[in-house]
Amino acid sequence: GENVEQHPSTLSVQEGDSAVIKCTYSDSASNYFPWYKQELGKRPQLIIDIRSNVGEKKDQRIAVTLNKTAKHFSLHITETQPEDSAVYFCAASSGPYGNKLVFGAGTILRVKS
Amino acid sequence: EAGVAQSPRYKIIEKRQSVAFWCNPISGHATLYWYQQILGQGPKLLIQFQNNGVVDDSQLPKDRFSAERLKGVDSTLKIQPAKLEDSAVYLCASSPLSSGRARETQYFGPGTRLLVL
Numbered sequence: 708g709e710n711v712e713q714h715p716s717t718l719s720v721q722e723g724d725s726a727v728i729k730c731t732y733s734d735s736a737s738n739y740f741p742w743y744k745q746e747l748g749k750r751p752q753l754i755i756d757i758r759s760n761v762g763e764k765k766d767q768r769i770a771v772t773l774n775k776t777a778k779h780f781s782l783h784i785t786e787t788q789p790e791d792s793a794v795y796f797c798a799a800s801s802g803p804y805g806n807k808l809v810f811g812a813g814t815i816l817r818v819k820s
Numbered sequence: 821e822a823g824v825a826q827s828p829r830y831k832i833i834e835k836r837q838s839v840a841f842w843c844n845p846i847s848g849h850a851t852l853y854w855y856q857q858i859l860g861q862g863p864k865l866l867i868q869f870q871n872n873g874v875v876d877d878s879q880l881p882k883d884r885f886s887a888e889r890l891k892g893v894d895s896t897l898k899i900q901p902a903k904l905e906d907s908a909v910y911l912c913a914s915s916p917l918s919s920g921r922a923r924e925t926q927y928f929g930p931g932t933r934l935l936v937l
Binding site: 711713741743749750751752753756796798802807808809810811812813 | 824860862865868876911925927930931
């Protein structure tokens with residue numbers, strides 16, 4: 708089955724700097740890759756997603772890149788702010804119908820002001 | 821629009837006891853998911869419903885876990901009997917696409933935090 712690995716497990720950056728989180732996946736049939744942000748004690752919330760027919764997608768300070776050949780995708784946050792501090796999860800679609808998500812273990816991002 | 825609702829928010833039980841969680845998805849969402857999130861890990865899918873039918877329950881420990889979605893709306897997840905390793909947050913999510921494909925956004929509920937002593 709699908710396996711998603713996420714790195715780093717923790718990331719500390721200075722406010723205003725950029726943060727990059729990387730994920731690799733194993734199932735070449737995966738074609739949907741969302742990123743979720745989870746603040747302490749709260750529900751995961753989708754922040755951006757990318758489908759396999761696109762190599763890059765950007766939404767204000769957040770961007771995601773996908774390399775299907777290498778089977779990895781990355782989240783880029785520019786001009787980080789303290790409110791970006793949270794746990795970030797990547798996920799990849801899986802299953803015979805691509806109908807389920809397999810999540811990475813998460814990255815704790817701390818933005819120091 | 822109202823989000824995914826879950827109850828209770830917290831539950832503490834002793835091992836070997838039973839517990840049930842309830843989820844009300846976003847109105848009109850055909851697909852409902854139950855995830856288990858152990859501390860420090862990403863959510864792991866337990867079961868997926870499309871309307872009131874099971875699409876995927878390959879990772880549901882069926883000897884102790886059960887779930888149902890009557891009338892294709894609300895869902896309950898039950899653990900009987902509970903073990904210490906069941907301590908986790910149980911997240912319910914829903915998505916609008918009736919085909920059940922994961923391409924559509926999954927909206928998560930606030931979760932139920934279970935502690936088994």
